[in-house]
């Protein structure tokens with residue numbers, strides 16, 4: 146075998162062996178790190194690491210114990226400071242409403258409304274019927290409420306002149322009225338013409354005025370006062386002049402009056418037709434106070 150042939154075979158073999166050795170060396174170095182420690186060294190390192198781990202575990206256990214004790218202390222202090230719980234009654238739950246049985250209810254709403262309607266209708270009809278009956282009821286033909294004949298002109302004038310306790314104040318009980326002479330002088334008559342009207346004025350023109358005894362304030366019978374020559378109500382002190390015009394007191398107007406007529410020489414007072422007295426301030430006769438009051 147020639148030298149060239151030997152070299153041709155040896156060189157590739159050497160190159161291949163070198164490559165294998167280099168590969169194996171690099172592989173072991175990757176597996177064991179940069180350095181390669183001996184077994185004793187690794188054993189010593191492992192013991193040191195175990196001792197260091199136990200020391201660290203001991204420290205953690207101590208720190209954990211301290212922090213848990215602190216938390217326990219904080220918790221106990223917070224519990225002591227917490228106010229004592231207040232006892233609260235359990236709220237009662239609302240009960241479902243159920244209508245009471247009909248036998249326990251005196252009157253149901255329907256019954257109440259029905260009865261109210263019937264009562265109202267009955268009251269209205271009753272009032273209407275009463276008004277109709279009163280309207281159609283015949284007026285009395287005698288006594289108060291009718292046209293009352295109180296006497297002849299002469300007898301009436303005589304009664305007026307001789308009346309007591311004061312002249313010119315004549316009371317006729319059948320008419321519940323005072324028949325008062327009304328001044329016939331032109332000035333007074335002219336005042337009356339300007340103040341009164343209708344049937345009352347017709348009686349004034351005849352020289353009479355019929356004054357109802359009932360006080361227009363609250364209905365007391367108004368007597369005559371002989372000293373003052375006025376009508377003076379004893380109930381609340383209203384005062385009227387001789388022809389029933391209000392002078393003072395709480396009455397809302399002068400004395401109410403009835404029409405006076407003369408028929409065939411007789412004087413009549415129509416007590417079924419009352420006229421309201423004159424307004425406050427009316428003074429057609431100018432009669433002043435003639436003496437001390439009685440009321």
Ligand code: FES
Nearest residue numbers: 360362363378381
């Ligand atoms: S009732 Fe006559 S003043 Fe009152």
